[in-house]
Amino acid sequence: MSESALCSFVVRCTPCDSPSGWRIKVTHVQEQVELTMATLDEAADYMKSRLERRQLPS
Structure with missing residues (x-):
């Protein structure tokens, strides 16, 4: 894995x-x-946004 x-x-x-x-x-x-967040939902949203940026275009 690179x-x-x-x-x-x-x-x-x-x-x-x-x-x-x-x-x-x-x-x-x-x-x-x-980053500091107040809820697990905020943490999940942040991680999801970072993962979506890392995806390669199809």
């Missing part, structure tokens, strides 16, 4: 006093970008 085909994420979920009850940090490993 490096360009690889897309990895680290997801850390920490309990907190937010409405969702969690602080979620998502790190895109290849780009070393870390």
Whole structure:
């Protein structure tokens, strides 16, 4: 598998006093970008958007 085909994420979920009850940090490993989200849905949407950018055109 080539490096360009690889897309990895680290997801850390920490309990907190937010409405969702969690602080979620998502790190895109290849780009070393870390974002904090309030919900798992936001984290999933971010990862989906990054994966869609990496897809090769048909």
